[in-house]
Structure formats: structure tokens, C-alpha cells
Amino acid sequence: MADHGNSGSHVQDMDEHRSTYEGFLKGSVALTLICLFTLVALVAFRFVNTGNLLLGFGGLIIGCLAVLIDARAGNKWYLSGGLLVVYGLITAVAVS
Secondary structure, three states, X not given: OOOOOOOOOHHHHHHHHHHHHXXXXXXXXXXXXXXXXXXXXXXXHHHOOOOHHHHHHHHHXXXXXXXXXXXXXXXXXXXXXXXXXXXXXXXXXXXX
16 A cells, blocks of 8 residues: 655655656657657658658658757757758758
8 A cells, every 4th residue: 555654745745746747748848849750751751752751751860869869958949949940941842
């Protein structure tokens, strides 16, 4: 059974809650960015005539690496966000 004694303080519980919440937010932002990179890669696979595999898989791999780097670096997602914008613009130019 779980120990429900008053041996711990509420400050430690709040610190654990905050760290869990920050981890959840970091994971949800990372998952959202990976989903957006996947969406742009799917557009590249379908609508780009030449070089679609290179553009799709290359952008997806580089994007996932950027998300991993940003997740390890902290709560700033500048590298992933900037790369996603550039990747989307390159894909849009290749489609047109």
C-alpha cells in the first residue's frame, strides 16, 4: 500500500509536480514540432516532382535532430522553429 504519512513536506511535492509539468510541456512541444516536420515531409513526398525523396527524408531527419538538440538545450525552440519555417518555404518553392 502507499504510504500516506506526513513525513514529506508539501514543498517537495510541489517541486516534483512542477518538474513533471515542465517535462510534459517540453514533450508536447517536441511532439508537435515533429508532427509539423512530418506534415511538411508528406507534402514534399506527394507534390514535389523531382527530388521528393531527398527533400522529404532529408528534412524529416534534420528536423528530428533539431528537435532533439532543442529538447536537450532547454525550453527555447529557436533552432527547430526556424528550421521548420525554412523547410516549409523550401518545400513551397519546390511545389510551385
